[in-house]
Amino acid sequence: MSVQLSILFYVKKSKANLQSYTNIYLRITIDGKRAECSINRKVHTDLWNSRLQKALGNSSENQEINREIDFIKNKIYTIEQKFQRDGTTYTAAQLLDVYVGKDKTKKMLLEILQEHNDKVDSLIGKDFAAGTAERYRTCKKHVTDFIKKKYKKNDVPVKDVDHKFITGLEYYLKTTRKCAHNSAIKYITNFKKIIRIAHANDWIDKDPFLYWKAKLKIVEREFLNEEEIQRIIEIELKMERLDQVRDIFIFCLFHGSGICRCQKIE
Incomplete structure (x- = not known):
């Protein structure tokens, strides 16, 4: 990802009040596209250096303004670095939204998956079996690998999950992961629960599974013969x-519980 980030602090002298004080503004520019806001600080127009983007003088008020400007600049660079670490594309407006706190309800898909799996793990033996927890962990691994392969990212916002994402994940499971149809559908069903949680919490506006339909295929299992059963009995574990x-x-x-199928042994 290659972007050109520019951070500018400036004032609008035409907006100064009767005492010649005016607001200081922050402008973020990425690849020619801008986003800006006030930093909620005022400075006297005669004490603002446009070239240095600093307040002049040694007054405690102006020194505090300059410290605030440095803090904001560092914070924006930190936000940009997080976007880059996550492999997430971003715009000037999105960078500004994070800075001002407008994205606090934004949830990332794999974060939600991990939060869910942590809860399941803590309830093993109470509400969930160990096998169920393992299936959810495997589901998260498959979704993680799919995102890296398809989107070249480490995570995506849950709001980006749509019908195309779901069908793409199903195709990935059946091709790249070589999952049988029923196994792929079961993983998608596990994933569906996570998306329903996101929808219930208003992290997404609509359920992307609304038009996704899939049925498990009836599989005729082969019977075990006498030789195969004997091999299972004798194997050293x-x-x-x-x-x-x-x-x-x-x-x-041998007791016909219905769990297993075998040929009748005389």
């Missing part, structure tokens, strides 16, 4: 947990 899982699987298989 080094982890006690996996050994227990195998025993439960075999128990369910």
Whole structure:
């Protein structure tokens, strides 16, 4: 990302009051496009140096104005650096919005995902199973990789998620990630919950999933034969947990719980 940022502080002498005091303005210019606002400071027109963009004199009032100008300039550069670290494109108006605090309700997609996943992790064993938490973590990883590949960014505002984003993510899962149809749909369904949270909190104006429809495909699973079952029984597992899982699987298989499918063994 290559942008040309210019920061200018100036006064409008024509707007001075009867005592010759006038407002100091901030102008941000990026690639020729401007955004400006008052910094809520006044200076005497005779004590403003346009070339230095500073108040003249040693009075405590003017020294405070100059400190404020330096602070604002540093803050704007810090905001610009954050945009660049996040890989987010920005304009002069967006930079100014962040400075004045107009973007406080702006939420980033991966931040919302992480906040949700942190809550799920804290409720494992209470409201969520460990497997559910793992699926959401995997979902976040897929969305993160998709954003980097498709948009060349580290994150995007949640308001930028639209129908095109959703169908693009589905295509990415099925092609780049080689997910089967049902697996891809399940990840999109997990992602859908995050977007519904954003909509409920008014972080987005409308639900981009309104026109997204997908159905799971019915999959005919193959039966296990006697030889395959015997191989599962005899396999040496080094982890006690996996050994227990195998025993439960075999128990369910022979007792017709409906969890597993196999050929009838005479």
